[in-house]
Amino acid sequence: MSKLANIYVFSDKPSRIRDLIGVATPLGDKVTAIVIGAQPEAQAAAAAGAATIIAIPSQEGVIVEDYAPSIAEAIRGAGAAGLVLLAAGKRGKCLAAKLGAALRAAVVNEASAISLDGGLAVSHMVYGGLANATETISSPLAVVTVASGALEAAPCQAVAGAEIRQGVFVPPAHPIRLVKREAKAGQAVDLAASRRVVCVGRGFAKKEDLSLAGDLASAIGGDVGCSRPIAEGEGWMEREVYVGVSGVMLNADIYIALGVSGQIQHMVGANGSKTIIAVNKDKNAPIFNFADYGIVGDLYKVVPALVAALK
Amino acid sequence: MNIIACCKIVPEDQDIAVKPDRTLDLSKAEPKISQYDLNAIEAAIQIKEQSGNANVVALSAGAAKTLGNSKIRKDILSRGVDSLTLVADDSLEGRLPADTASVLAAAARKTGFDLILCGEGSGDIYAQQVGILLGEMLGVASINGVSRITAGDGTVLVERTLEDEIETLELALPAVVSVTADINTPRIPSLKTILAAGKKPTVTETLDGIGYQAPAPVAAMTSVKAPEQSDRKKKIIDGDSDADIKAFIESIRPELTA
Ligand SMILES: Cc1cc2nc3c(=O)[nH]c(=O)nc-3n(C[C@H](O)[C@H](O)[C@H](O)COP(=O)(O)OP(=O)(O)OC[C@H]3O[C@@H](n4cnc5c(N)ncnc54)[C@H](O)[C@@H]3O)c2cc1C
Ligand SMILES: Nc1ncnc2c1ncn2[C@@H]1O[C@H](COP(=O)(O)O)[C@@H](O)[C@H]1O
Numbered sequence: 001m002s003k004l005a006n007i008y009v010f011s012d013k014p015s016r017i018r019d020l021i022g023v024a025t026p027l028g029d030k031v032t033a034i035v036i037g038a039q040p041e042a043q044a045a046a047a048a049g050a051a052t053i054i055a056i057p058s059q060e061g062v063i064v065e066d067y068a069p070s071i072a073e074a075i076r077g078a079g080a081a082g083l084v085l086l087a088a089g090k091r092g093k094c095l096a097a098k099l100g101a102a103l104r105a106a107v108v109n110e111a112s113a114i115s116l117d118g119g120l121a122v123s124h125m126v127y128g129g130l131a132n133a134t135e136t137i138s139s140p141l142a143v144v145t146v147a148s149g150a151l152e153a154a155p156c157q158a159v160a161g162a163e164i165r166q167g168v169f170v171p172p173a174h175p176i177r178l179v180k181r182e183a184k185a186g187q188a189v190d191l192a193a194s195r196r197v198v199c200v201g202r203g204f205a206k207k208e209d210l211s212l213a214g215d216l217a218s219a220i221g222g223d224v225g226c227s228r229p230i231a232e233g234e235g236w237m238e239r240e241v242y243v244g245v246s247g248v249m250l251n252a253d254i255y256i257a258l259g260v261s262g263q264i265q266h267m268v269g270a271n272g273s274k275t276i277i278a279v280n281k282d283k284n285a286p287i288f289n290f291a292d293y294g295i296v297g298d299l300y301k302v303v304p305a306l307v308a309a310l311k
Numbered sequence: 312m313n314i315i316a317c318c319k320i321v322p323e324d325q326d327i328a329v330k331p332d333r334t335l336d337l338s339k340a341e342p343k344i345s346q347y348d349l350n351a352i353e354a355a356i357q358i359k360e361q362s363g364n365a366n367v368v369a370l371s372a373g374a375a376k377t378l379g380n381s382k383i384r385k386d387i388l389s390r391g392v393d394s395l396t397l398v399a400d401d402s403l404e405g406r407l408p409a410d411t412a413s414v415l416a417a418a419a420r421k422t423g424f425d426l427i428l429c430g431e432g433s434g435d436i437y438a439q440q441v442g443i444l445l446g447e448m449l450g451v452a453s454i455n456g457v458s459r460i461t462a463g464d465g466t467v468l469v470e471r472t473l474e475d476e477i478e479t480l481e482l483a484l485p486a487v488v489s490v491t492a493d494i495n496t497p498r499i500p501s502l503k504t505i506l507a508a509g510k511k512p513t514v515t516e517t518l519d520g521i522g523y524q525a526p527a528p529v530a531a532m533t534s535v536k537a538p539e540q541s542d543r544k545k546k547i548i549d550g551d552s553d554a555d556i557k558a559f560i561e562s563i564r565p566e567l568t569a
Binding site for chain 1: 322324325327329333335407408409412432434435436437438439440442443444447448450451452453454455456468471472473474475476477478479480481482483486491492493496526527528529530531532533534535536537538540541543544545546547548549550551553555556557559560562563564566567
């Protein structure tokens, strides 16, 4: 199939607009960026490579999600056919579904591939990453969220003299009131960029013991990540550093799992690593099926010995 | 307050096998409550405990052959909900989110509700959208990513922990809220709630009974395939005696010092 006539791009994070346009460019003849704001926001989108921009006037105290009717209206006005690309954060996913419902469009979150052979088809992981499902789209418009780095982005040139159109603010039928917003303290490491990762699993008995993982990470010059329950549930580490299908996808040279069972939802994120090393006291833990090297043993015994030997 | 907690019944992922042609064999996978829907049920129960006068209905849509499983019904009811509503029809197997949301919307309209709680994503297709679609189809406020809920008078105050900020929002009821996995730790059913489950009502609805009308299809799942696995060396040392640990260290040292 030839390229799509229209692709619309919206990012709630300014940092993602460039790569979304980069993903859109090879797929569509015309890429339109939708921004909330005025000249500065529109110019930023033009600098990131958008040739056409629709700027929706920014409103005081309105959360991004409540711009869904305005964004839907902008897309409707431009033909409502083709593809809408959004950043795959929580806001992006919320907006995607709101747009999907408003425009009767198929919605796919966290696309792992977008293909135009024989019609628009979008793939995403299912069964915890055990498989990839491909959805063939039959609605005129599809709304797709894309995680950072998940799809190849073509390099984009800044567009001089981009066409800037004025959008309208369409108030939501049931406005959500913003009571308070705070920035999160501290910035977590970008594990996707780490070369060596030591991963904490529920085999750790208490938070204080995490220093063991820290010691090993410093001995090998790496960073510490974790399984999802360590971040969500125990709350011992930041959510930004859990590895897996709903967390970080690693690209490391070395990944060392300590007390991680190795369920598929986790391993999908770890499998991008060149070498996988596992310490687990259960011989039958699934992690050993995914490992290059492993030891069936108590991490409380193995890790201190390992740290001492590497010093 | 009438609360609906949506829960999907999904195959136990640990029992799904990958066939040589990389398609999936689900035949040995027993049905279970989708993991993150336990958080939605727990959140509903906690609101009920706080406000004192809420009624919690668990709602699940799916194939009749799956929802007919009495173990599953009992499992849902033993988690403290007041009743269970099932929309059971074999044609509901493998439906995509837009369809599922319209089924749930029809059921919710019939049941009536002030607040609908969904999980962050279903354990099988993890589409992460049914809650929001449902809210839009019902024409009420909806939001996702909620990590705390406080029920007010005709409103709910919700906290969302986003990638780099935390926000507090107020939604007027009725509303649909999708909760995250860390909103709570779902409690394990107690002997008391397990015994009580047997006395709680289950209502089984049909698609006609809830007045469901299929929306125009927007997509079809045309292939489900496991990715190719990279071969791993699988050099595993079985035991953690000092000699074993030494052998392990020597086996990985070249990798670590490379
Ligand atoms: C939709 C969905 C998405 C999910 N996404 C993710 C995701 O992105 N990332 C993720 O990590 N999980 C994810 N999960 C959860 C996943 O299914 C597993 O529950 C989770 O990965 C298990 O974490 P764990 O290995 O730390 O804990 P457990 O499974 O409890 O394993 C702990 C392991 O530690 C071992 N152990 C215990 N004590 C010791 C000791 N002293 N020494 C050595 N070993 C010891 C045990 O043998 C066991 O194997 C998801 C689940 C669902 C349903
Ligand atoms: N068939 C279903 N029956 C009941 N609830 C469902 C069903 N499908 C999805 N849900 C709810 O919607 C949430 C999101 O699902 P999904 O969009 O498929 O990831 C789930 O966590 C459930 O709370």
